[in-house]
Amino acid sequence: MKKLLFLLIVVLFSQGLQAQEEEERRVTGQVVDENGEGIPGAGISVKGTALGTVTDVDGNFGLDVPDNYTVLTVQAISYASQDVTIPPGNSVTVRLAPSARELQGAVVTALAIRREKREIGYSATTVNSDEINNANVVNPLSSLQGKVSGANITSSTGGPGGSTRIVLRGEKSITGNNNALIVVDGVPINNSNRLVGPARRLTSQGFLDPSSLEQIDFGNRGNDINPEDIESITVLKGPAAAALYGSQAANGAIMITTKRGVGRPGAEKTEITYATNYTISSVLRYPEFQDKFGQGDVHGIPNDRRENFSWGLPFDGQMRPWGQIVDGRQLVKPYENQPDNVRSFFRNGKAWENSLSLAGGNAESSSFYIGLNSLNSTQITPGTFYDKYGIRFNGSTQLSNKFYSSINVNYISINSKVEAQGQGDNSVWSNLLQTPRDIPVWELERFNDDPFYGYGHKDTAGVARYGYYGAYTLNPYWVAENFENRSKSDRVLGNVVVGYKPNDLFNIFNRVGGDIVSDRFTATSLKYEYLPFEEGFYPVQQGQGGYTEQTSNSINFYNDLIANYDKALNDDLTLHVLLGNNIQYSRSTVLSGVIDPASNGLIIPGFYSLTNAQGPVNATNTRIENFLVGLYGSLRLDYKRQLFLEGTARNDWSSTLVRNNSLDNISFFYPSVNASWVFTETLKDLTAGNIISYGKLRAGYASVGNAAQPYYNNDPGFSSAVSSTGFGVVRFPFNTVPGFSYGNTSADPDLKPERTNSWEVGAELELLRNRVSLEVSYYTQKSIDQIVPLPAAPSTGYSFYITNVGEVSNKGIELSLRATPISTSTGFRWDIFGTFTKNQNRVESLIGGVDQVAIGGHSGLSIVASVGKPYGQFYGTDFERDPQGRVVVDTATGLPRVAANPAYLGSYQPDFLASWGTTLKYKGFTFNVLFNTRQGGKFYSATKRNMDFVGVAAETAENDRQPYIYPNSVIDQGDGSYAQNTSVLMDPYDYYTGLLQNVESPHVIDASYVKLRETSLYYTFPEKFFERTPIGSGSIGIYANNLFIWTSKENVYVDPEVNTGGASNEQGYDFVARPSLRNYGISLRITF
């Protein structure tokens, strides 16, 4: 990575050379290693200028040097840099010595300790700031997509504020968190999901039901960090890598390192960088609509003007009245398809990002980095926006008395308004999809001006009425304006390090980190009651109105006290000892008041105050606290810089295992060990001149413990009673009588910590003189003693029983490849890059007799962890099938028969993930493209289900809606045999509007995709361009991310990455999720 960055800089800077008019001379030469072999890709620069070039495959170079410069600086990865004076003949051979001290390809490991990549016995991938910001992906976690093998990353919206889920090496926890730990500058940060909505109810499946209720996804907290502040991200994929983080490390870690003032080229002066970009967003994927039939219900009123059904008559192009009769007038339009009736609703999203940074100081004493940034955006749904402002200060200083200190502080303020998902009244997307194919949606925007489109217009008698055409839906423009979901967050996070380093061998430091978030969330739901203009035909439309206000505060405190000691035992063997103490404390409090439109309501419409409620406001406060103390240590042996062995051990004491004031058994211990062998170093004589220039083999084992969630081992307890029916509720106090109800969750009071045991082996190779690098890992992991709220039969008196159960295994292979097929002395360079990830996940066991645990979904379709199957299995209602899997149809109706029991319909686990990227550089131009793909796996689309129901999906128009034989169906012969159905026709109307409302299996479809994830073209101006300005350098570029998608044939609906479950375990769940975005824009970056 470093090499690439370096080369990039060199190449960009070198191209200005060609235009030199002043006196100069051609210097040629070769850069060789200690054995006399040419070093390809070494950087040559003219000291004191920005001029330079790189060596070709054989280490040769040629460079035009202005006459008044005489010194060249030569740099290459793994070698000490060297200054050489140009000899009189203008020809030079530079022999570089391998660097001993310099960290070669340094990676940031657990606890933010920088280590040389060769030393570590596990997989760690580093992505640097250029790669992160190439396509200006606004969410830093999403910017890793396609760049890291072993990572399964899903970005639900692709726009600002959306959720990003990163799962490294497969899901390990059945109902717990599976997201990778996010660590910023050594301190784990809050990466909580912000999926909010009205109180979700417990359902049969034992989880909280999102169906029919609105859900609002404000994204997850890990995305709050400004991408411009990031220097690099190292992904520690396995538990072995992250073992020192203890409990949280089982899921691997994303180590984000922010920029600092030192270590930059030209660190002497303060560098000021201004970057700006302007991004336009639009919907990436619209569903495919049918274009033959319009509003109506052929089995009801064929031209019913009230319908959300497009099950009317075939289009005939004739003028036809539509909508209500308003004061004796009625709208008329041709009865024909409106191809743009959904897409016209969305406008382009626009985002403008600005960032200004100052970096200064020097490595010997003090340095600082200040970053200021803003993101202002309006989103595709009218009225929605996402604004973010951030300030970062990173400073470090080396004090004279062997003490040193650093401070990182980041303040982030986010203000956003987001559309609801799901199929509630407040869901814009749901209302829009139900618009019949012939309704011109764009006209509905005039709901304030025109009684035919809106609500509350007065009739001739002065009565407020609605004239909107639809009886069963709401005007989406009006919904967008009147149902608001807002969040405003303020967040401060950072850390302070104070250290003492009396000599080269000893180092002791304390790092205290904090992450404080305050958030205010409000959701409004309009109170309305409108009589129709056409009474008796149109129904009354009403909503009781509601308001939710929720204030949450959270604090995460994290302290590490670490001592390092290095000792050379002899010339060949060095010992490194690390001891540490860790204290973690987190507390979150939520205060919320809900006026629920379903069970309560507003008194005065439009007045959003908790005092404006028809009944008692549902007010709740919760406090959750968690404390953990850990002691850890690591011992490393380094033999001749070619063989490395490391062992770590950690013991934790967790408050979440405390029960009944007894502090026994709350401690748990876990070790890890890893080794790495740089065999090219050992076998130098054998490999010299070979195609392998660098090779390393590695292996690691780790066992990581994980404590319970707070209060998991508590007795059920009592809380104020709420009696819920299918949709409604009765609350206490009941009139004036208070009532409490016993809890529904019983627990094993003696919960043990969860444990993940993992093995990994891998190899890292540099081939063909570093032209090709290859990294491969194989791993196997078993997660046991999982702490799971097991759904209990309600006849036990409980809905859940929390206990240690089950085992989940993951094994897989991950591969990444990087190659430079062409690199010429003229500065043309072509790089290619690819990753491949295959993970096999299996739920090995649960508790005796329990087959599965639900992790999401709704009543007809749950997402489960089921024994013997990959995690995230869709389990839902299905058709009856013969032994060959063909659908059995009813002999009378021709409709598929419904199977008695739900079926397993596939899991959201992909078969494999892969990516392919390339970079072309020439002169000042850099062109970059990155594709990624996910193959296999399923997702559930309620978007499809709803489109089928209302008859707008393309498939509903098959055979012009004349009865047809259900494809490849069979008839039950009654004697256990089945015969191909060749005669019994089914009515697609009955199939789509009736049967498919009870059978979910056709809505679980292939989630495969190929995406053009990123592409960009940048031009870096020649130095000369800015000669008479204070500007030092500048570049301009165009970029795009999430630009195109190709999906499997059966998915003509949505981007399979959309998800209403945010970054939770509920994945592959499009419960009428908001569409994902295609983003493209222009950027400018200048440095002073």
Add this chain to the structure above:
Amino acid sequence: MKPNLKILVTFLGVMLISAGGCRRALDINQNPNIATAAPPELLLPSAQVQIASAVGVDMQIYGSYWAQYWTQSPAASQYRNIERYSPSASDFDNVWLLLYSGALKDLQQMQLQANNLGRPHYAGIGKLLTAYTFQLITDVWGDVPFTEALRGSPSEGLILSPKYDAQSVIYDHLLRMVDTGISLMTRNDPKSPGSDDLIYHGDANTWIAFGNSLKLKMLMRMSYVDPGRVTSEISGLAGPFLEEGEDALISFSATAGNRNPLSAEIQALNYVTNIVASKTSIDSLLANQDPRIDIFYEPSDAGQIGLEQGNYNATPGIPLSLPGAVTGANTNLNTVTEIIAGRSAAVKLLTSYETYFLRAEAAARNFIAGNAQDLFESGIRANFSTYGLSDSLADAYIANSYWGQYPSGGSVEEQVRHIITQKWFSMNGTQGVEAWTELRRTGYPDFLPFSVTSLIGANRPQRFFYPSVELTRNQNFPGQKGITEPVWWDVKQ
């Protein structure tokens, strides 16, 4: 090396002290968001409201559709599967949850505390309501967990898969449970319940009458399957029984959150009209010139019109009667008074008129002494009076209508036919599940057609499906039963 060693020792010391000092800080795992204890007076109303939510919503809807008081409106689709006689297992999850892990668990906890605190009336009411609830459960599902139920935590024995007990065994237990409940109510309790008892405000005598009436209901349920048992049990059952004005019901109010649970359900569904009057009921009420029709139904603009049972494919927009305010199921009430009446409609668990009809049946079958006709007519008068209809209206109805005239000279079967059909009239829209249950037991009323959209042909549902929460989670679940399979006491051909 020495300074380094010193630092190291200091460092280790600091670490150990910090680890030790954290012991107290670690002791923060008691959930502050829930209460660790709640006295019986907080648990009783919770259990009562949960029973009312089950009886008043899902059981009311299934019962009132299958007893043909109501039918699915063509304008919406929420309950079409009920009319098709093809609900799914998961449709019954919520009501099962409400009763088992809701009401029964709270009643169990209440009795536990009542026994510890020496509060016999809470214990007695706990027994009576537990028996009531289990009868409700077993009558619609048949064999269910009983002896091993409600023991799902480690301190209770951790039975995660309670076995299913035969319905006959459960009935045996329930009869004894009612006896125990009644005897507890006869004991003196210095701190008996007050307003926290939403049904009888702690009145022990009415609870005793409730217990007797409940036992009578249980025994009559066994009248076909085990008449010998009824005879032996009923001899000790002298009353008192529930009399007019002593209905076991829970009153709701118009206050949001405290509304009739069916009215709340309809509000949550945005007042979409799903429930309309069934032609079966409307026509039979009209045929008998029954004045209760305007109580049970809100007439359409074109008068009292019912929709053919299950014919939700009829053209929308035709005028249809809607359920009356007393049911809490009306969606389109025109005045504030009516809206308030609908939202405050009571949920009825066991009524005086139901008890009169039970006694009439027991007398007609000669299980007890007494004049069946008098009891039958008392039942009608009590029902009229509940809805503010005068005795003279009741008398006119008794005198003139087919179903009001008791066939005192007829066979026992004819008498029972009249009693049960009259009970069916009296429970319209308020005791749907009991009306459907009595229909299953006796076959009366005998004029109910099959839903036109029935997917099981000329059959009717004889039970609820076991819920998916049970069949997927209970290892001892014995297997799903067909919807037409009768329960134990349902033996009449």
